[in-house]
Amino acid sequence: xxxxxxxxxPSPVRPRASRPALRGLSRTFVSREFSVFAALAxxxxxxxxxxxxxxxxxGTKDLLLNSAIFVVMAVGEALVIITRNVDLSVxxxxxxxxxxxxATYNAFPHMPVIGIFVIGVVLGAILGAVNGLIxxxxxVPALVITLxxxxxYRGINNAWAGSTQYFIGNDxxxxxxxxxxxxLGLPLLALIALVITVVxxxxxxxxxxxxxxxxxxxxPVAAQLFGIKVTRRVIGAFVAxxxxxxxxxxxxxxRFNSVGADTGTGYELQIVAAVVVGGVAIFxxxxxxxxxxxxxVLLTTMTGALAALNVSKFWQQAIVGILIIAAILITxxxxxxNAKKLRVSEAKDV
Amino acid sequence: MKKGxxxxxxxxxxxxxxxxxxxxxxxxxxxxxxxxxVALANGTIALEAGRIHALVGENGAGKSTxxxxxAGVYQPDSGTLELRGEPVVFAGTAESKxxxxxVIYQEPTLFPDLTVAENIYIGRQxxxxxxxxxxxxxxxEAAELFARLGVPIDPDRVAEGLSIADQQxxxxxxxxxxEARVLxxxxxxxxxxxxxxxxxxxxxxxxxxxxxxxLFISHRFDEVFALCDSITVMRDGAYIAxxxxxxxxxxxxxHEMVGRDISALFPKEEAExxxxxxxxxGLSRAGVFSDISFEVRAGxxxxxxxxxxxxxxxxxxxxxxxxxxxxGSVTMAGTPLRAHSPKAAIEAGMAFVPxxxxxxxxxxxxxxxxxxxxxxxxQLARFGLISGRAERSAAEDWSKRLQVKxxxxxxxxxxxxxxxxxxxxxxxxxxxxxxxxxxxxxTRGIDVGTKSEVHRLISELAGQGxxxxxxxxxxxxxxxxxxxxxxMHEGTISGRFDRADATAxxxxxxxxxxxxxxx
Numbered sequence: 001x002x003x004x005x006x007x008x009x010p011s012p013v014r015p016r017a018s019r020p021a022l023r024g025l026s027r028t029f030v031s032r033e034f035s036v037f038a039a040l041a042x043x044x045x046x047x048x049x050x051x052x053x054x055x056x057x058x059g060t061k062d063l064l065l066n067s068a069i070f071v072v073m074a075v076g077e078a079l080v081i082i083t084r085n086v087d088l089s090v091x092x093x094x095x096x097x098x099x100x101x102x103a104t105y106n107a108f109p110h111m112p113v114i115g116i117f118v119i120g121v122v123l124g125a126i127l128g129a130v131n132g133l134i135x136x137x138x139x140v141p142a143l144v145i146t147l148x149x150x151x152x153y154r155g156i157n158n159a160w161a162g163s164t165q166y167f168i169g170n171d172x173x174x175x176x177x178x179x180x181x182x183x184l185g186l187p188l189l190a191l192i193a194l195v196i197t198v199v200x201x202x203x204x205x206x207x208x209x210x211x212x213x214x215x216x217x218x219x220p221v222a223a224q225l226f227g228i229k230v231t232r233r234v235i236g237a238f239v240a241x242x243x244x245x246x247x248x249x250x251x252x253x254x255r256f257n258s259v260g261a262d263t264g265t266g267y268e269l270q271i272v273a274a275v276v277v278g279g280v281a282i283f284x285x286x287x288x289x290x291x292x293x294x295x296x297v298l299l300t301t302m303t304g305a306l307a308a309l310n311v312s313k314f315w316q317q318a319i320v321g322i323l324i325i326a327a328i329l330i331t332x333x334x335x336x337x338n339a340k341k342l343r344v345s346e347a348k349d350v
Numbered sequence: 351m352k353k354g355x356x357x358x359x360x361x362x363x364x365x366x367x368x369x370x371x372x373x374x375x376x377x378x379x380x381x382x383x384x385x386x387x388v389a390l391a392n393g394t395i396a397l398e399a400g401r402i403h404a405l406v407g408e409n410g411a412g413k414s415t416x417x418x419x420x421a422g423v424y425q426p427d428s429g430t431l432e433l434r435g436e437p438v439v440f441a442g443t444a445e446s447k448x449x450x451x452x453v454i455y456q457e458p459t460l461f462p463d464l465t466v467a468e469n470i471y472i473g474r475q476x477x478x479x480x481x482x483x484x485x486x487x488x489x490x491e492a493a494e495l496f497a498r499l500g501v502p503i504d505p506d507r508v509a510e511g512l513s514i515a516d517q518q519x520x521x522x523x524x525x526x527x528x529e530a531r532v533l534x535x536x537x538x539x540x541x542x543x544x545x546x547x548x549x550x551x552x553x554x555x556x557x558x559x560x561x562x563x564x565l566f567i568s569h570r571f572d573e574v575f576a577l578c579d580s581i582t583v584m585r586d587g588a589y590i591a592x593x594x595x596x597x598x599x600x601x602x603x604x605h606e607m608v609g610r611d612i613s614a615l616f617p618k619e620e621a622e623x624x625x626x627x628x629x630x631x632g633l634s635r636a637g638v639f640s641d642i643s644f645e646v647r648a649g650x651x652x653x654x655x656x657x658x659x660x661x662x663x664x665x666x667x668x669x670x671x672x673x674x675x676x677x678g679s680v681t682m683a684g685t686p687l688r689a690h691s692p693k694a695a696i697e698a699g700m701a702f703v704p705x706x707x708x709x710x711x712x713x714x715x716x717x718x719x720x721x722x723x724x725x726x727x728x729q730l731a732r733f734g735l736i737s738g739r740a741e742r743s744a745a746e747d748w749s750k751r752l753q754v755k756x757x758x759x760x761x762x763x764x765x766x767x768x769x770x771x772x773x774x775x776x777x778x779x780x781x782x783x784x785x786x787x788x789x790x791x792x793t794r795g796i797d798v799g800t801k802s803e804v805h806r807l808i809s810e811l812a813g814q815g816x817x818x819x820x821x822x823x824x825x826x827x828x829x830x831x832x833x834x835x836x837x838m839h840e841g842t843i844s845g846r847f848d849r850a851d852a853t854a855x856x857x858x859x860x861x862x863x864x865x866x867x868x869x
Contacts, residue, residue, distance in 0.1 A: 206482035208475055215461045215472050222459035225423065227444030228473055285463035 032279030033291040035330050039323075040298045047305040054308045061187055063297075063304055065179065065255060068189035069094075069248045070296040073267065074274045075200050076244030078292035079237040081275055082204070084217040084284030085135060085142035087238060090245040091267030092153035093127045097249025098259040099157055102166025105175070113175055120250035121243050127153060128242015132235030150268060161261035168253055179255035189251055196244065197293040204289060213237060217284025273320065274299045277327040299323070374398050375420065375451070375532045375563060380429030382415055389415040393429060394589035395582050397532060397563040402554060404574040404595070405567045407584035407607055408799050413567050414456075415587070417536050420565075421453040422446035433532075451532040452525035458517035462510035467492035469509050470524045495523045499553055515546035522553055533557060534565040539573055543657060551577050569796070570824075571600045583607055608799045618809045618831045624648030625683075627817035628700075628786045630669060633678035638664050639841040642678070646786065646817040651808065653832025654821045656861045660838040662821045663705060666788045669819075670702045671695040682786065699785035703775050703792060705821070712763050712775055719745040719759045722777045748777040753803065769800025776807060787811060790821045805831060825854050837861050 048055045055063075073090050080087045097120045104111055104119055131149055135142045168175065181188040204210040212233050216223045223230050253259050278295025280287025299320060306316045380393035390412045397403050407413050418424045420431070422440030430437055433449055440446040446453075460469050467488050468475070476487040492505035501519050509517070518538050525533050535554070539547050554577065558564055568574055574581060575595055583590040583606045590606050626645045633642040639661040646652045654662045667673040669680050671692040680687045682698040695702075712721050722745035746759055754766070754773045763774055772792060779787065789808060793801045808831065812818050822828045828835055835852050837845035837860035845860025 202482075208473060208477075208483065211464075211468065211472060211475065211483065214464060218461035218463040219459065222461060225421075225443055225453075225455065225459050226472065227422075227442060227447050229444075281463075285461070 032330070032334065033288060033294060036278050036291055036294045036298060036327070040294060040301060043298070043301055043305055047308055051308045054305065059304075063301060064187050064190035066304070067297045067300040068187070068193040069251050069255070070271065070274060070300055071193040071293045072196055072244050072248045072251065073271045074278065074292040074296035075197055075289045076241035077271045078275045078278070078280050078287065078289045079200065079204075079213065080142070080241045081272070081280050081282065082213050082217045082284055082287060083234050083237050084220060085234060085237070086146065086272065086282075087128070087131060087142065087241045088146040088268045088272070089127070089131060089149040089153055090241060090248075090271050091264040092150050092157065093124050093242055093245035094249040094252060094264035094267060095259075095262070096127065096153050096157045097123050097246040098253045098263045099161050099166070099261070101250050101253040102168050102259045103160075105168050105172065106166060109172065113178070116175065117247070117250055120246045122246070124246015124249065125239050125243040128239045128245070129235065131242065132238030135238065136231045136234050154265070157263075158261045163261070165258045165260040166253075167258050175254055179251070189255065192247075192251070193293070196247075197289055200240075200289045209233060209236070214285055217281075218286075270299060271296070273324050277323055279327065279330075282328075295327075374432075374434060376430075376432045377416070377420065378430050378432075380416070380419055380426040380431065382419060382424055382427055388587055390419065390426075391587035392589050393419060393426070393587075395565070395592070397565055399531070399561050399563050400558055401579040402558050402564040402566055402577055404578035404581040405565055405584065406569075406571075406574060406581060406603065407590075411584040411607070412587035413584060414536060416584070417453060417455075417534055417565075417567070420446065420451060420532075420534055422451075447528060450528070450530055451534070452521075452528055452530035453534040454518065454521040454525065454536065454538055456537045458514065458521050460509040460512070460517055460520060463508060465506055465508055466503055466512075466520055467505035469520055470495065470505075470527055491527070492523070495527055499523060499526075501549070515542050515549070518542070518550060519553070522550075522557075526557070530562065532563045532565070534567075536567045537569065538566075539568055539570065543659060547573065571603065575600070618651060618805070618833070619813055621649040621809075621813040621815075623650050623833070624815060627683055628669070628819070629681040631679045631681070633665065633668060633675050633680070635664070635668060635673070635675045637841075639668075639838075642843060644836055644843070646819055648785075648815045648817050649812050650833045651812050651818040651820055651831055653828035653835040654819060654838065655823070655825070655828045655835055655857055656838035656844075657823075660861065661841040662838050663790055665838070666702065666790055666819065666821060669695075670700055670788060672702075696782065699783075701779035701782055701784035701787045703772075703779055703787070703789045705790040705794065712771060712778075715762050715764060717760045718749060718754065718763055718766070718774055721745075721763050721774050722748055722781060724778055744781060745777070748781050749774070751777075751780075769796040769804065772796055772800070772804060773807070776804070780811070784816060786817045786819070788819045788821070791823065792820065793822075793824070793827065825857060828857070829854065 044055065053059060073094065077087055077090060100123055101116055101120055104116060127149070131142070131146055134140075134149075135145045138145065179187075179189055183191050186194075204213065212223070212228050215226070215228055216230050216233055220230065249264070252263065274296035275287075275292040276282055276295070277298060278287070278291035278293065280292055280295075302320060302323070303316060306319065307313070311319075375397040377393050377395050380390060381388065382390040382393070393412065393416045395403070395405065395416070405413050405416070415424065419426055422443045422445050425439065425441070431440075432438065433451075438449060440449070443453075461472065464472065467485075470492050471488050475483040476491065478484040478487075489505050496503050496505065496519075499519060499522070501516070503512075503516055503519065509520070512520070522533075533554075538550060542550065551573075554564055554566070566574070566578055578595050580592060580594055581598065581603065582592045583603065585607060593603075625648055627648050628646045630645070631643050634640040642665050644652065654666070656662050664673065668675040671680075671687070671690055671694060674690045680689070682695075682700065685698065687698055688694040692702075716724075719742050723741040742759065749759065754770050754777065763771055766774065776789075776792075787808075792808065793804050796804065805827070808818060808820065820828070820831060822831075829849075829852055833849050835845075835847040835849070835857060836843050837847070837857055839845075839861055845857065847856065
């Protein structure tokens with residue numbers, strides 16, 4: 001109804017100012033990740049000022065090592081959430097693969113390291129495939145299905161492990177060394193997490209099937225009508241999430257000294273939190289794995305930073321909660337602002 | 351995505367318009383049943399290259415099932431589908447699309463989070479040598495498509511927030527980029543204004559001239575006759591007849607659609623006009639409407655005509671108290687009404703049947719009973735609790751009076767046809783025994799048979815002494831039903847007519863002009 005005073009443009013059709021809009025779009029794209037990144041930077045700066053030892057070489061290394069496993073899992077979870085699903089079984093998958101790594105070394109002490117990785121990733125992929133198959137076949141929200149498999153996988157882990165604990169952090173030594181090794185000054189684990197983030201970021205941004213994931217999350221019914229292979233893509237996302245959790249399980253076994261029945265318990269909510277804080281919309285369709293990865297680093301850093309700042313452990317969780325809500329509000333604000341901008345530009349064009 | 355050379359991406363990406371080879375899609379004797387319900391008993395139609403074919407029929411005649419069978423969403427139980435003389439079976443939408451069939455559904459199916467360009471090319475984005483999506487190329491091709499269609503849509507904006515008309519243009523752009531040889535449009539004009547319809551028709555005609563076979567579904571006869579070359583009629587899931595558009599009249603068509611004569615489509619009965627029930631004085635809201643004054647008397651139907659966006663619904667919402675107004679007053683039966691209070695309006699005896707029944711009028715997942723009784727919660731409640739039995743009997747009473755066709759009162763409203771949903775909305779408000787009723791586009795998207803039932807109902811209500819304000823974009827409906835007609839243009843009342851001296855030309859003139867604009 002609002003009429004913008006029309007300047008008399010003799011209007012042959014012209015595409016609405018395409019370049020500025022493009023910039024606006026990439027700004028959106030950047031701004032979600034950027035706001036998480038800014039939060040991370042501020043956190044690091046404030047903490048370092050208060051406690052200079054926080055970012056000492058050892059402190060930095062710990063930070064990167066601690067983040068790496070979460071980053072790997074968050075990337076997988078982001079793929080699933082982008083399709084408007086969720087995978088709550090990631091903590092249980094990590095637990096099961098970590099324990100199976102211990103069990104494998106116990107049975108075959110001379111297993112080559114590469115073999116251990118293959119076993120972990122494949123086991124994780126199978127568990128993920130089970131999730132994906134049930135979700136797509138039963139057409140029941142993934143929240144419920146993966147809540148079920150969370151308990152099932154954990155139950156299997158419990159039954160298998162009983163009270164057994166494997167201590168494989170240093171045995172065999174070449175496996176334990178993975179978590180302390182450095183390449184080009186970066187801890188190997190962090191490098192693995194970085195490579196995985198980059199690979200999946202390229203996949204989501206630049207491949208057709210990667211874009212399909214966004215389409216599915218944006219409107220599943222339309223995706224079906226459009227002929228996108230919804231089932232295959234969703235199963236694929238769950239397989240990737242499972243495989244990455246499996247990989248994380250192997251890395252966990254290498255990094256931490258013992259694995260047992262309750263390894264990885266409760267990780268799922270931290271991972272989902274990291275993904276959401278990283279700007280992935282909980283109802284799918286938007287967000288990036290880069291954001292999810294930064295979200296994972298942010299939450300890990302938060303824990304360390306609050307400890308370095310002598311904030312009571314009890315408050316740490318509350319602060320994480322505030323962060324989640326803030327992340328969602330920022331996302332909402334950005335989309336409102338964009339909608340307004342679009343309206344204005346349209347009114348000008350009428 | 352397996353078959354054939356015409357799925358060749360390189361050819362598709364060149365953006366050359368439709369191929370020269372004439373394509374005929376022919377469906378013969380197709381049946382489709384869902385459990386015991388036969389949705390399609392005899393689906394028969396032949397689409398020819400370079401012609402626009404209309405498919406008409408009441409809601410529930412099987413049109414949408416036919417469309418979905420052509421699209422590959424459903425697979426026929428029996429019967430044949432032939433594309434260029436060769437039998438085809440589509441296991442899914444991807445296959446029909448690969449065969450050159452594009453379907454534009456009633457509700458556009460875009461991905462709100464993706465850009466316009468990506469919406470057009472999803473699944474077949476141009477790729478660079480590294481195998482990555484070539485975004486500049488995709489953007490360029492989308493821009494070229496829009497330039498050819500003559501519409502200024504920015505390929506880089508996200509689809510969220512686009513008008514329905516723009517969304518439909520994007521669907522068409524998609525179809526063109528797919529080099530669709532068969533284009534199916536399922537009620538594309540239901541939510542469009544006049545200008546937008548013209549634009550859509552221009553595009554459809556140019557596609558036809560390039561050799562596409564087009565199937566067009568609409569409830570609006572003027573559109574069918576303006577656009578289409580031939581017309582196929584369906585009734586109760588079965589094929590009835592196919593005609594050349596210039597060899598049949600609207601009355602004959604209606605007769606075939608309903609299988610019975612509807613002598614008067616718009617039967618407003620004479621009712622005794624009583625005292626003023628509602629009086630609106632100088633109602634204004636900055637930028638939306640200004641200086642709106644009118645009265646509605648008991649037993650009178652006042653039609654509110656005008657183009658989409660003229661401010662009719664906004665006035666109705668302000669009168670009912672949903673929206674604010676800056677100045678003016680609303681008086682019910684002599685008592686001024688508190689502004690911006692739907693509660694006060696309802697208590698004073700006002701009822702409002704909104705335009706978008708899916709979003710505003712009904713709770714789609716609740717049963718017919720619950721929906722009907724929604725407005726009666728206070729009357730029915732005892733000690734704050736609602737008895738299921740009281741709710742059922744009140745609801746049943748009303749749905750019986752309105753002849754709502756439903757298998758059971760406990761079925762979800764979403765399972766009913768559009769016309770029956772509209773009756774449930776009416777029932778819901780009539781159960782409150784209103785003195786003044788606002789109906790906004792009461793028959794939008796409703797088939798002819800149910801339409802006249804809705805008209806009969808509204809007319810009966812007026813006969814019982816209810817004052818009715820009816821917003822409608824359909825000229826025949828307004829002229830047939832209303833005792834007096836108000837016409838709005840850009841937020842002001844630009845014309846007032848009595849039933850006797852209202853002509854279509856005069857109303858249209860008032861609707862499209864006020865002071866200075868004449869283009």
